[in-house]
Amino acid sequence: MTTGKPTDFEVRRLSGDLEKLAGVDAMGALEIKATLAAVRGDHEASVQLFDGLLAATGGEARFLRRATQVAAVTGQTLRLKALYDHYLAGLELPVDWKREIGQLLGFNGWYRESVRIQGELRAIGEDPGTKDTNWLSFAEPIAEDEGEELPGFASRTSATDVLDVNGVADEEVALLFSKSITLLRAWALPPAAARTINVVHEDSTSGIFVSFMVKGNVDDVAEAEWSLFGELAADAPPVLLNGVISIGVLACQGEARGS
Structure with a gap:
């Protein structure tokens, strides 16, 4: 997901994996299909697939987390904020997820909400993750x-x-x-x-x-x-x-x- 456009070989391999997975985990296969569409640059298809997945699973955490990651990494900044506002804003999230969503929001330019989340993590003695540049990070002011x-x-x-x-x-x-x-x-x-x-x-x-x-x-x-x-x-x-x-x-x- 962070390597830009996939090669033809990667697309064929993922498509093959998708067919195998569909027989045992239909929702998991849909998640991969939605992610692959985003990596290809077909954001409209990715959004439709993720929305269908989230509707079918009641916003299940693992799929919601993937949807926010994909939106942030592929530059769908307004999509990320829409997902956050609809599903996550105001909820008490696990610390690791809260840290991650703060990083994702910052990485997509949503400074005010990212800084607010970081402040909440510091207030409870948790690392806000602002020094982590191994993946996505919003550097601490x-x-x-x-x-x-x-x-x-x-x-x-x-x-x-x-x-x-x-x-x-x-x-x-x-x-x-x-x-x-x-x-x-x-x-x-x-x-x-x-x-x-x-x-x-x-x-x-x-x-x-x-x-x-x-x-x-x-x-x-x-x-x-x-x-x-x-x-x-x-x-x-x-x-x-x-x-x-x-x-x-x-x-x-x-x-x-x-x-």
Whole structure:
């Protein structure tokens, strides 16, 4: 699910597994079918399949959890929030699931709800998982890293403060993240995590710098970053053009060509 587009071999193998599973676990087979549709980029089919699965099982936890994971990883940011609002908001979730949903929401740009969930976990003495970059993560706002030396361009304000001061709605950020994740996946550079740092511009205003962390050749990733900026700027989103949010792509594995 995190490797971008599947190869023809992978599709054939998964399709074969699907046929075998359908005979013993129809709901499990439907889950795989829905996941495979999302990986192929057919989000409409994936949503229909997952909705049917959730309706048939009464929102069974394992299928709901998979639906939220798939939505987040494939850049369906509005879909993730809709699933969260409909099924999970206000519920007392197990700690591991609550930590995960906080990460997923943050990874998809829903900062305010992600930070709120993190705060609830800290209040009960649980790790919010903000340092975990092995899978999906929303990096804890710099203000919380009291023992960490700040880069020269970073500030001690929080991401949510930046959004509040600039009057930015959550949906604006989520849509920006959606396009970023979708394009990077299409370019075979699916993000494995998102790192957030709050910065101060030359005019003393604050902004948020988001680095989507991908595995790939450094030169290829640098080229993708430039292409991504062009694609995002083409829509002229105020949140990007006004410097409230800046998007980068960081190679977390690989070396430059010729090195």
